[in-house]
Amino acid sequence: MHELKYSVLSALFLIPIVLISPGKSAAGISGVTRHSRANCFGFNESVTWYLHQSDTWKVISIHYPNPRTPAGAHTIDTGWSTTWRQAAYHPTEAYANRGDNYLVRGFHYRWTSAGEVLDEVTQQTGCGIYNGWWDY
Amino acid sequence: MLLTPVTQGAIPNQTQTEQMERIRFERELLDKEDLPLPDGGIILQNPEDMASFDFFKEARALEASDIKKYGYIKRPSYVALYLRQQKIKAADDVTTFDSMIFAFDFPKIQERHLKKVIGFAPSGSFIENGWTGGVELFITNYGVCRLEVNAITVSHGSIILDKTQTTFLINGKPTVTRIEGIENPINPIKSALLYTVEWYDATYFRKIECEAHDYNTNHLERMLDMARASD
Numbered sequence: 012m013h014e015l016k017y018s019v020l021s022a023l024f025l026i027p028i029v030l031i032s033p034g035k036s037a038a039g040i041s042g043v044t045r046h047s048r049a050n051c052f053g054f055n056e057s058v059t060w061y062l063h064q065s066d067t068w069k070v071i072s073i074h075y076p077n078p079r080t081p082a083g084a085h086t087i088d089t090g091w092s093t094t095w096r097q098a099a100y101h102p103t104e105a106y107a108n109r110g111d112n113y114l115v116r117g118f119h120y121r122w123t124s125a126g127e128v129l130d131e132v133t134q135q136t137g138c139g140i141y142n143g144w145w146d147y
Numbered sequence: 148m149l150l151t152p153v154t155q156g157a158i159p160n161q162t163q164t165e166q167m168e169r170i171r172f173e174r175e176l177l178d179k180e181d182l183p184l185p186d187g188g189i190i191l192q193n194p195e196d197m198a199s200f201d202f203f204k205e206a207r208a209l210e211a212s213d214i215k216k217y218g219y220i221k222r223p224s225y226v227a228l229y230l231r232q233q234k235i236k237a238a239d240d241v242t243t244f245d246s247m248i249f250a251f252d253f254p255k256i257q258e259r260h261l262k263k264v265i266g267f268a269p270s271g272s273f274i275e276n277g278w279t280g281g282v283e284l285f286i287t288n289y290g291v292c293r294l295e296v297n298a299i300t301v302s303h304g305s306i307i308l309d310k311t312q313t314t315f316l317i318n319g320k321p322t323v324t325r326i327e328g329i330e331n332p333i334n335p336i337k338s339a340l341l342y343t344v345e346w347y348d349a350t351y352f353r354k355i356e357c358e359a360h361d362y363n364t365n366h367l368e369r370m371l372d373m374a375r376a377s378d
Contacts, residue, residue, distance in 0.1 A: 040238040041229075042270025042295055054160040054179075067206075073173065079165045081172035091202060114158060116173070120182060124207045124329040125312040125323040125345075127199055128352070128377045129183040131279060131302040133272045136158070 045131045047072065047117040053136035057087075057117025067091055067144070068123040072099035075120035078114030078136055091122060108140065111146040164349075168228055187305030189321055191346050194309045203354070219326035224341035227328055227358035231339070232293040233265050233284055241266035241284060248277035251298035254351060260373040262286045270295055273304055287367060292357035294377070299352055306347055317340075317346040317374045324367055332359055335360055344370045 028031070038044045043061040057072035073086045087099040107109040117133040158166070171366040177184055181198035194207075196198055213221045232239070244253070247267045263286045271280030279302040297304055308321055316322045328340030336358045338360045344367070355374055359366050 021150050038239040038240055038269045038273075040337060041268035041284065042240075042280060043291070044270060062330070064224070064226045071177070073176070075169075080159045081169050082171070086176065091199065116277070118173075118177065118182075118185070122199055122203060123325070124203070124210050124309070126306055126308040127183055127197060128302050128304065128306045129185065129187065130352075131271055132185045132304075132343075 014091040028056050035100075043130070045117065045119045047115040047133040047135040048138050049074075049113045049115040049135045050105040050111050053104065053143060054100060054102045055105050055113050055115045056098055057119070057133060058085045058096065058098040058100075059119045059121075060098075062095065065093050065095045068097035069120040069122070070097045071117075071118040071120070072101070073113040073116045074101060074137070075116070076111075078112060084104075084114050092126040119147065154352040156276040162251070169300060172239060183205060183305040183307050186299075188349070189305070190307045191310040191321070191375060192307055194311055197307060198308065207311065218364075219328065219340065220327060222327055224328040224339055224358075226293075226356055227339035230293060230341075230358040234286060234291050237265050237284070238268070240268045243267065249281050250274055250279055250299075251296075252299045252378065253281050253283070253296060254353070256292075256294050256355075256373060257376045260287060262288055265291070266367075271297060274301060287357065287369075289369065290358050290360075292355060292370075295354045295356070297352040298350065300350055304352055306352065308347075316371055317344070318378050320346050320348050320378070322346040322371075322374075324371075326362065326367065328363060330366035342366050342370055344374050346374060 039060055042060050043059065047057040055072065055074045057070050059070055061116050069091045070089045074083065075084045077083065085100050089097050089099050091104045093132060095135055099117065105113045115135050119126040119131045119133065123129050151261050174184055197233065210220050213219065244267050245267065265284035265286065268282040268284065269278040271278055280297045285292055308323070312323060314322045323345045325343040326340060329338065330340065331337040340359050340362055342357045342359060343354060355370050357366060357370055
């Protein structure tokens with residue numbers, strides 16, 4: 012297993028969102044949201060975001076080339092930083108149209124001076140930015 | 148428009164042995180960094196034993212210094228400003244409770260603590276049967292507030308708490324409080340402080356945030372009452 016680290020690439024994130032989104036967001040405005048996406052126009056990712064406030068977050072995204080076993084899996088670890096959007100993003104890794112079939116599991120951490128929180132584990136084998144996110 | 152639903156559960160054709168192998172692999176990975184583990188419950192630790200202790204030493208010292216000097220952490224709170232705005236016009240993702248699909252029973256704020264409910268919004272992620280978290284926005288006699296619920300039975304969350312900062316003020320459950328924001332002594336109407344009460348149990352991680360124009364610990368006391376009654 013090797014480990015890769017990528018910084019936040021907001022611009023690259025927004026392009027695929029715009030391509031697949033028919034309207035405006037129905038989430039991430041009034042509450043913190045978290046997701047993973049896999050085999051998505053080349054990228055795999057796990058993201059935590061909240062429009063109204065930066066928080067200290069760390070996202071670890073584990074990418075499994077074979078969803079059934081850990082063989083060949085690797086991690087993208089953002090490290091801790093204070094931001095409105097923390098993305099563990101790996102471009103040009105996974106293309107559904109060439110038969111890639113990654114499983115992505117995201118571990119979404121938050122730091123406060125009172126503790127370390129694992130807020131959520133997200134999991135995806137597809138590119139969908141789920142039903143409920145974009146519904147206008 | 149409906150897009151691919153998320154697969155939060157089992158992987159097709161994965162055997163139990165393979166699933167266990169993956170869980171072990173992930174636990175070893177996260178354990179190396181001493182991070183909270185999925186479904187790992189609530190752990191109380193001395194701050195110096197926490198994995199992030201050294202990395203955040205400066206940030207923690209700065210917060211402690213602010214609290215000593217002002218009573219609260221002095222930094223802008225955009226959540227406070229956002230909450231204030233909700234009284235005038237609710238955000239696009241705010242809707243009625245009946246329009247929301249939650250993957251859990253949403254524990255609402257008890258009615259006697261409310262003047263008016265503004266609405267509900269999603270948080271967390273959307274899994275097969277709904278959102279793993281949610282927000283209730285409401286107005287009290289003292290200001291605008293939000294309750295954010297993380298249903299850890301479906302989000303698989305966990306927490307390691309600094310035992311020196313943890314109380315048990317909400318019905319004996321681990322509780323953390325915080326006040327942050329900026330006061331404007333020349334124009335108090337522009338002051339924006341955010342009061343936060345977070346509490347944790349085996350089903351939910353919950354957070355109530357309320358905005359106010361002034362620093363007054365009575366606001367926090369009222370929020371603690373609200374949390375106790377809604378727990």
